[in-house]
Amino acid sequence: MNSGTGRKREASEIVRYKKREKIQKKIERTYDKLRNKYPEIRGKVVDFIQQSVSDGIVYVGIRFTDKTVFSLRYECDMLIVGADYLDAKTGDYEVIREYMKPIPR
Numbered sequence: 550m551n552s553g554t555g556r557k558r559e560a561s562e563i564v565r566y567k568k569r570e571k572i573q574k575k576i577e578r579t580y581d582k583l584r585n586k587y588p589e590i591r592g593k594v595v596d597f598i599q600q601s602v603s604d605g606i607v608y609v610g611i612r613f614t615d616k617t618v619f620s621l622r623y624e625c626d627m628l629i630v631g632a633d634y635l636d637a638k639t640g641d642y643e644v645i646r647e648y649m650k651p652i653p654r
């Protein structure tokens with residue numbers, strides 16, 4: 550009886566090991582793809598990082614010790630989150646009509 554359970558345990562350990570190997574290979578492939586995405590910056594040493602916001606654009610600059618800069622710029626869009634018609638006579642701003650319900654964030 551014991552030898553049967555030992556074999557089952559060994560077989561399940563082998564299966565788990567193979568699953569871990571498969572997962573590890575997937576992770577390595579993903580990392581390789583990410584390394585190849587911006588090959589110019591791989592292995593460089595960061596000197597400092599700058600960030601700013603101007604005219605709706607978010608800027609991030611990564612300066613390396615060899616005096617090169619990798620920059621990212623994001624443009625911010627304005628999105629409507631709700632539209633309604635209100636009664637402000639009493640100061641309570643009671644909703645008369647809701648044209649668009651607020652978008653959950």
